[in-house]
Amino acid sequence: MAFGVEQAKRWMSIINDNIQQQKEHLTELDQAIGDGDHGLNMARGFQEVVEKIASANYEDLGSLFKDVSMTLIAKVGGASGPLYGTAFLKMSLALAGKKEADDKEMVAALEAALDGIKARGKANVGEKTMVDVWEPVMEFLREKGSMQAKEAALLAKEKMEHTKELEAKKGRAAYLGSRSVGHIDPGSASSYLLFAALAEALEG
Amino acid sequence: MKYVSLVLISHSEEIVNGLKKLLNQVQPDVSIAVAGGNDGEIGTNTFRIKEAIESVYSEKGVVILFDLGSALMNAELAIEMLEKTDRIAIADAPLVEGAYIAAVEAGLGKSLDEVVRACEQAKQMVKVER
Numbered sequence: 001m002a003f004g005v006e007q008a009k010r011w012m013s014i015i016n017d018n019i020q021q022q023k024e025h026l027t028e029l030d031q032a033i034g035d036g037d038h039g040l041n042m043a044r045g046f047q048e049v050v051e052k053i054a055s056a057n058y059e060d061l062g063s064l065f066k067d068v069s070m071t072l073i074a075k076v077g078g079a080s081g082p083l084y085g086t087a088f089l090k091m092s093l094a095l096a097g098k099k100e101a102d103d104k105e106m107v108a109a110l111e112a113a114l115d116g117i118k119a120r121g122k123a124n125v126g127e128k129t130m131v132d133v134w135e136p137v138m139e140f141l142r143e144k145g146s147m148q149a150k151e152a153a154l155l156a157k158e159k160m161e162h163t164k165e166l167e168a169k170k171g172r173a174a175y176l177g178s179r180s181v182g183h184i185d186p187g188s189a190s191s192y193l194l195f196a197a198l199a200e201a202l203e204g
Numbered sequence: 205m206k207y208v209s210l211v212l213i214s215h216s217e218e219i220v221n222g223l224k225k226l227l228n229q230v231q232p233d234v235s236i237a238v239a240g241g242n243d244g245e246i247g248t249n250t251f252r253i254k255e256a257i258e259s260v261y262s263e264k265g266v267v268i269l270f271d272l273g274s275a276l277m278n279a280e281l282a283i284e285m286l287e288k289t290d291r292i293a294i295a296d297a298p299l300v301e302g303a304y305i306a307a308v309e310a311g312l313g314k315s316l317d318e319v320v321r322a323c324e325q326a327k328q329m330v331k332v333e334r
Contacts, residue, residue, distance in 0.1 A: 037247070073281065077247025079274035082281045085250070120277050171273055 003147070004100040005058045007201055012053060012068060014197035016046040022193060029186040033173040037078055038186040045076035045084070062096030065089075079171055080187060083117055083130065090116035103146040107138075114138050127169035128180060130187035133159045137195060149199035156195040160188045208310040208319045209235040209260035212303055213248055213270040213279055217241035223303055230304065231311040235260040248275040253282035257292060265291040265316030267306050267323065271299045293320045301326040 019026070019042045027039030049071045058064040065088045073085035094109035095101055101109060114134045123129040125136075136159050137152050144151075161184065168180035171187075210227070212220040217240035224236050237256035242249040248270075257266055268279050276294065283289050293316055295302055306323040314322070 035246075041247075073250045077242040077245065077249065077274075079277060081247075082250060082274065082277035086281065120280070 002100050002102075003061075003106050003202070005061060005064055008061055008064050009053055011198055011201035012046070012049050014200050015194055016050045018193040018197050019043050019046050019190065022189070026186055026189055029184055029189055032183045033168060033176055033180045034186060035078065035172050038080060038190065041076045041078050041080060042190055045072045045081065048075045059099070060096065061098050061101060062092045062094075065092035065095060068092075079121070080190065083121055083187070084190075086116040086120040087113035106147050107141045107145070110141065111138055121170060123170045126166060128163050128166040128173065128185045128188075129168075129170050130185070130191040132163050132166065132185065133188045133191040133195070147202065149195070149202045153192075153196045153199040156192045160184060160192040163188045205235065205262035205264050206313060207234045208265045208267055208306075208314065208316050209237070209262060210303060210306055210310065211253070211256045211260060211266055211268045212236065212238045212240075212299070213253055213256075213268065213275045214238075214240045214299065215242075215246050215248055215271055215275065217244075219271065219299070223300060227303060227307040231307040234307050234310045235262075236307070248278045250278045250281045250285070253279055254285055257282060257286060261288070261291075263291055265293065265319070267310070267316065267319050268292065268294045269297060269299050269303045269306065269323070270294070291316060293317075295320050295323050297323045297326045301329060 023039040023043045026042060027036060030036045030038035049068050052067055052071050053064060069085050069088035069092055073081055090112040091109045094112040117134060118131060121129060123131045125132055133156050137156050140155055141152055163185040164182060167178055168174045173180045212223055214220040220238035220240035224238050227236055237260040239253040239256040241247060260266060270276055270279055279294055283292055302323040305326050306319050309319045309322040
């Protein structure tokens with residue numbers, strides 16, 4: 001697998017397509033247990049990301065993901081702005097100076113992103129957050145030692161659906177307590193879209 | 205600056221603008237910056253918080269008070285983007301009561317640690333005697 005600037009741009013473009021398509025769905029999920037702005041925020045943020053990186057030339061993956069990060073931090077409100085912003089900031093640091101990432105470097109960069117998300121949100125597995133998708137997916141990729149993105153995306157989908165059974169311990173949904181059970185966590189849903197987009201970007 | 209400064213963060217611009225007015229009435233000498241809302245909508249914004257901190261920063265220190273969860277994440281991220289960060293503290297306190305106490309204490313010339321400790325006491329404050 002070769003993951004270079006072109007693949008990274010394609011990844012962002014597919015995430016954006018996925019999110020624009022699922023905007024209403026993400027909003028509905030967030031209306032059920034949060035403040036109802038996840039779809040709109042993510043759609044606005046990734047639209048800006050795509051516009052920002054489309055015409056720019058990047059010497060390395062680090063500078064591309066830095067732009068992604070800063071755009072998300074500036075444009076996405078709510079918790080997902082700082083969380084996804086931190087994730088891509090950590091990826092940009094892990095991939096600084098690299099024109100291309102091999103499997104190992106890509107897994108390490110995603111690992112750094114997960115560490116960033118956990119540090120920023122102070123969340124762990126089982127608390128009905130995006131960590132419930134990211135952590136098992138990274139465990140899987142770590143074990144395989146290669147970017148098996150398709151399998152990772154399938155696992156992400158399964159783990160997203162599993163958040164339905166969990167009680168929220170973090171964010172606005174935590175105020176609902178046991179009433180949060182029965183709903184998919186919106187952050188886990190957008191995280192699934194991110195991994196699904198990565199699989200698609202690597203396929204082409 | 206003689207006094208510790210305050211930065212007030214809320215998902216709503218009106219909340220922090222109103223709170224600032226309230227505090228200015230009590231203590232006009234303390235510098236207070238606000239970061240409310242995100243592009244005119246409900247939310248918080250890292251870059252606005254960063255600017256607010258910079259606008260009142262002094263070696264005496266800056267206390268940050270915020271309303272709900274994601275404001276904390278944006279505040280932490282804003283601090284990470286700043287060069288000087290050792291005189292900035294985030295208070296674990298209710299926004300209105302905490303900011304009120306912080307303004308009063310800061311106006312008495314208290315140190316950063318003292319102001320933070322005092323406003324965090326607001327969590328234990330009894331408002332209705334029963």
